[in-house]
Amino acid sequence: MNASSQLPASGYCRNGIVGVYWLFSTAMEPVIVVHGGAWAIPDSLTEASIAGVKAAAQKGLSVLKSGLSALDAVEVAVRSLEDDPAFDAGYGAVLNMDGEVELDAIIMDGKTLAAGAVSSVRNITHPVTLARAVMEKTDHIMLTDRGASRFADTVGITPVPINTLVTENERREWEHYKKYAVGVKELFNSQWGHDTVGAVALDCYGNLACATSTGGIQNKMVGRVGDTPIIGSGGYADNQNGAVSCTGHGESIMKVTLARLILFHMEQGNVSREATDASLAYMGERVQGGGGAIVITPSGDWAARFTTKRMPWAVARGESLFYGLNPGDMFEEQLPK
Numbered sequence: 181m182n183a184s185s186q187l188p189a190s191g192y193c194r195n196g197i198v199g200v201y202w203l204f205s206t207a208m209e210p211v212i213v214v215h216g217g218a219w220a221i222p223d224s225l226t227e228a229s230i231a232g233v234k235a236a237a238q239k240g241l242s243v244l245k246s247g248l249s250a251l252d253a254v255e256v257a258v259r260s261l262e263d264d265p266a267f268d269a270g271y272g273a274v275l276n277m278d279g280e281v282e283l284d285a286i287i288m289d290g291k292t293l294a295a296g297a298v299s300s301v302r303n304i305t306h307p308v309t310l311a312r313a314v315m316e317k318t319d320h321i322m323l324t325d326r327g328a329s330r331f332a333d334t335v336g337i338t339p340v341p342i343n344t345l346v347t348e349n350e351r352r353e354w355e356h357y358k359k360y361a362v363g364v365k366e367l368f369n370s371q372w373g374h375d376t377v378g379a380v381a382l383d384c385y386g387n388l389a390c391a392t393s394t395g396g397i398q399n400k401m402v403g404r405v406g407d408t409p410i411i412g413s414g415g416y417a418d419n420q421n422g423a424v425s426c427t428g429h430g431e432s433i434m435k436v437t438l439a440r441l442i443l444f445h446m447e448q449g450n451v452s453r454e455a456t457d458a459s460l461a462y463m464g465e466r467v468q469g470g471g472g473a474i475v476i477t478p479s480g481d482w483a484a485r486f487t488t489k490r491m492p493w494a495v496a497r498g499e500s501l502f503y504g505l506n507p508g509d510m511f512e513e514q515l516p517k
């Protein structure tokens with residue numbers, strides 16, 4: 181059993197602009213949910229993983245409370261996780277067969293269904309921000325590798341030297357890992373590092389957004405792209421149904437288009453928790469893949485569910501922070517005033 185909720189509303193956006201907005205429309209209570217990847221996180225990483233998702237959720241909620249959009253909030257939350265070497269995204273991402281990082285990310289706006297993604301970028305500190313630039317400043321949805329780096333330069337996102345994003349820890353893991361031939365599926369129940377990050381949010385204007393960012397899987401083939409930047413697989417957001425960010429075995433997630441499958445179940449009348457459980461169960465049965473997802477609905481209900489051993493997640497709403505790591509966890513803290 182994992183977490184989900186229907187919590188009472190309290191405290192919305194607090195600036196003047198929102199006050200004006202309230203004259204014309206009903207304000208929603210903003211909510212953000214983040215995850216730090218579904219896999220068998222070793223005990224040595226649990227504290228850092230929980231601290232990372234809690235911090236990201238708090239940053240995202242501050243953005244929402246200041247009256248900015250769900251899109252702004254998921255970008256800020258995911259950037260925070262990309263900076264944190266405890267996670268497999270941005271700085272500290274896992275390394276491919278050649279010992280390099282190759283990063284994928286997606287962001288999606290539930291209001292317009294606009295989406296932006298990047299894949300196989302090696303020299304961008306915040307792939308989620310580049311994905312947003314692809315969404316907002318091009319006619320395309322995804323740019324890859326050198327095209328993405330070239331585009332970054334044109335929008336003021338300066339590429340960094342490739343090794344800047346490689347941590348000593350990941351280099352050591354890679355050296356160690358190279359000696360073993362472990363299948364991709366076993367990876368998700370092993371304690372070799374891989375933990376994609378993601379966020380979904382509802383803002384006080386009633387808009388939803390999602391973002392997901394990853395270094396993919398340890399020792400992957402050069403050029404391997406997983407589910408994360410694929411619209412409908414690693415994430416999807418639609419104001420009419422909900423927003424989802426996925427994590428887990430990318431090749432399985434793509435086969436069942438997990439993010440859209442969850443929303444499909446919600447369209448059929450299932451609540452977010454049931455829809456996510458049914459979709460993860462289907463992925464397990466149909467293609468033997470494990471993973472997890474976070475979901476938010478237009479009314480602010482949320483779910484954080486997984487079929488792997490662990491998945492760090494956190495939800496910030498009102499004055500409360502909820503979080504967990506193991507199946508069944510649901511801890512609550514008051515946010516600092």
Ligand code: ASP
Pocket residue numbers: 217218219374375376394395396397405406407408426427428429430431433
């Ligand atoms: N889904 C990611 C990928 O396959 C990995 C993960 O979520 O841990 O690239």
